[in-house]
Amino acid sequence: MENEFKIIDNYLMIRMPDEIDHHRSVYISKMADKYIVNEQVGNVVFDFEKTIFMDSSGIGIIVGRYKKISCFGGKVFAINVDKQIRRILLLSGLNDIVEIME
Amino acid sequence: MIEIVNVNNDTQIRNEMRMEFRAISENEAFARTAVAAFVTQLNPTLEEVSDIKTAVSEAVTNSIIHGYDGKNCEENRVWLKCFIKNDVLDVEIRDTGVGIEDIERAMQPLFTTKPELDRSGMGFAFMEAFMDDLEVISEPGQGTCVHMVKKLGVTSWILNED
Numbered sequence: 001m002e003n004e005f006k007i008i009d010n011y012l013m014i015r016m017p018d019e020i021d022h023h024r025s026v027y028i029s030k031m032a033d034k035y036i037v038n039e040q041v042g043n044v045v046f047d048f049e050k051t052i053f054m055d056s057s058g059i060g061i062i063v064g065r066y067k068k069i070s071c072f073g074g075k076v077f078a079i080n081v082d083k084q085i086r087r088i089l090l091l092s093g094l095n096d097i098v099e100i101m102e
Numbered sequence: 103m104i105e106i107v108n109v110n111n112d113t114q115i116r117n118e119m120r121m122e123f124r125a126i127s128e129n130e131a132f133a134r135t136a137v138a139a140f141v142t143q144l145n146p147t148l149e150e151v152s153d154i155k156t157a158v159s160e161a162v163t164n165s166i167i168h169g170y171d172g173k174n175c176e177e178n179r180v181w182l183k184c185f186i187k188n189d190v191l192d193v194e195i196r197d198t199g200v201g202i203e204d205i206e207r208a209m210q211p212l213f214t215t216k217p218e219l220d221r222s223g224m225g226f227a228f229m230e231a232f233m234d235d236l237e238v239i240s241e242p243g244q245g246t247c248v249h250m251v252k253k254l255g256v257t258s259w260i261l262n263e264d
Binding site: 029056057063 | 128131134149152155159160163167219221223225
């Protein structure tokens with residue numbers, strides 16, 4: 001799972017797993033925070049290319065990371081978002097804090 | 103323990119499935135996948151399967167991390183019951199955990215008792231949005247029962263929102 005996290009300039013890229021639930025989310029949040037603190041990255045990019053399932057735990061991951069970086073002016077991005085994940089992001093009102101990139 | 107009771111009379115398709123599993127996070131994926139596999143007989147659309155999986159995942163996760171406070175004990179169990187009648191799926195997810203003191207408050211979007219665990223407080227809101235009917239029965243100290251209903255073969259309103 002280590003290589004699911006990559007730093008490019010000031011961005012932490014996270015390749016999200018195929019299924020994002022509470023079981024997986026604990027690890028992702030912990031690892032992301034480690035990178036944010038140790039590498040001092042400003043922005044986080046969530047890549048949903050592989051993701052076929054997500055529940056509200058995914059929302060928790062995004063909101064949690066947003067809280068950590070937004071006070072320093074950081075931004076959260078989502079890429080490779082399919083219809084189902086877009087629905088979940090919109091339903092949670094996350095389109096205000098996450099920039100969904102096409 | 104999984105038992106499948108199949109009663110098929112001529113006029114209606116009736117089917118029923120019950121499961122009991124340990125309240126550990128590894129079983130969240132198992133529970134939602136089992137329900138998804140069970141509804142295939144109704145020929146659901148991909149969206150419908152996704153909706154059902156998300157709703158089941160939310161309810162089971164709630165039982166595990168809130169009902170049993172994430173404690174992995176032999177006696178902490180989650181019971182799942184599915185019932186199909188015609189094109190309607192009935193799902194019941196039950197635990198014997200701590201229960202909910204104020205159900206109305208718990209169901210409010212963004213309300214969570216565990217913000218430190220990165221919980222978004224969207225669980226019940228998702229169940230409500232992705233299923234047609236949601237009923238929560240709970241008593242402090244007695245556990246919680248979540249009952250959800252979804253009619254298949256109708257396009258959900260949210261699909262037209264884009």
